[in-house]
Amino acid sequence: MPVRQVIFMMILSAVLLTLVVELVRRRKLREEYAWLWLLAAVAAPAVVVGWPLVRQFTRLVGADEPVSVLYLGALVFLMVVNIHYSTKISRLTEQVKELAQAIALSHPQRPEQQG
Template identity: 30%
Template sequence: MITVLGIVFALGVLVVIVWMLLSHRLREKYAILWLIIGVAMLVLTIFPGLLTGLADVLGVEIPANLLFVLALALLIGVTLHQSWELSTAEDETRRVAEEIAILRAEIEILQRSVHPPRSGSEGPTGEGER
């Protein structure tokens, strides 16, 4: 029964990943990583002996411990990658904001040179005298 639930869960994860990819809610570069994780979950659920064999090869006594270590390593890797992506996005946002500020300043300078303020013709309210 646990194997069936595991297979259903892994297939559900794969379906959600494919749906998010097709609906453009997940970018391709992230989808590849999650598809690999989903397929690995499915394979380990269908063939639990693979995890036991890998645990024996690596000298881990309990296969579940190996699974937890692999999951922890995966989470650390995903977190580091997301932090890198966030840092890159922040740098790009700052650069674009600076460029916009420079362009706005240049536009104001150009507008002042094309339409210079009329000195002496404005009254105290800022409107021209009549």
């Protein structure tokens, strides 16, 4: 692995790490949603350092190029992130429903006239 590539990946990872940590610090990102991105930030240089392992893995799954294995890994990672978000959105929807119902139930409007 050329030194330039290693340096580039390290910089990319550092930027990503800083960004995620800074967002958490400013309370723009909650810890529970940060962990996947922290994982990604750490995984990027790990791939560079552990390049022989990636080659071995490429042979294991029967791919020709290590790069295509990396692409696949990135795609799977993004899919998992999105499914994770879908479950969170589902939960939020349920919570919004419960809240709206509780608001409606707390102010029953009585009839204006009784016949």
